[in-house]
Amino acid sequence: MLSIGGFSVALALALFPGSGDALKEGDCEVCAAFLGKFYQSLEGNNVKFNSADIEQALVKLCKDAKGKENRFCYYIGATSDAATKMINEVSKPLSHHVPVEKICEKLKKKDSQICELKYDKQLDLTTVDLKKLKVKDLKKILEEWGESCKGCAEKSDFIRKITELMPKYAPAAAKARTDL
Template sequence: MLCLSGLSVALALTLVPSSTDALKEGDCEVCVGFLGKFYQLLQEEDVKFDSTAIEKALVKSCKDARGKDNRFCYYIGATSDAATKIINEISKPLSYHVPVEKICEKLKKKDSQICELKYDKQVDLSTVDLKKLKVKDLKKILEEWGETCKGCAEKSDFIRKINELMPKYAPNAAKARTEL
């Protein structure tokens, strides 16, 4: 009987998730961020919570994804050029309202690259002096907005384009700049 109870204790310990499995603060930043926004969108649009409907909505959301969100979509197979397809690892748990952190923990085990994605630091457009930024950073701002600057040759061209588009993409920053 002693052996049996030792076996049951060992079995119970294997069923308890280890502390290394749990996500730490900042882990899987893109996964948690993207899936959190996606889950909220599903609720707002009143999408039926079955895995097929969720998969379709996920693929649709990934078509508009940019930057790190697009890279995440590629890793899970929700883009047309992806080599693997593990979107069912997201759609099925989401259909049961599993927290996105738990979904990301499982995805981390499948593909560690998913949790290595980090968002780039965001520039505070309301306070930054655009003239002091590098052209590379100005291009990145436009890219995040899904915009390009055709015909831009000088730094001032990029700054002008950003100031022109700021009310559309960063209205609070545009308002703060006009108050200065």
């Protein structure tokens, strides 16, 4: 053991963990955002902060999760088809009001895939020219809305469907487009 001025280096490392454990800006984007919204909803709904109730509420929320949030739920075991069960690694700390960033740090140590999840870049439908987007991107917009375009063969069909549904899913964008 190395001793510097009577203070052991091993003891110093144990008392002051390295910054490698802390999340960096942008790390665990989906984990932090999803759990942050979930925690806020718990406080707003006056849910009892016990592990079992939190776990039950999380499983219920995960049933409706889409995209990257659904993948996060799968990784922690909050979906019916999940192979692992780490949901207690979320519910127990939340019951003690542990910050979501700390929970995500702990989850990262157990499964690094959790912190690799990133939200897809969102298009600003108020300014984007739909005609300049690829069909793949147009399909993605519809998919995010939970819609499909049956019978669409041409790019113009997808654009027409998005424009038709815009008042329902992106009312601000629909209003901005009519003002142009």
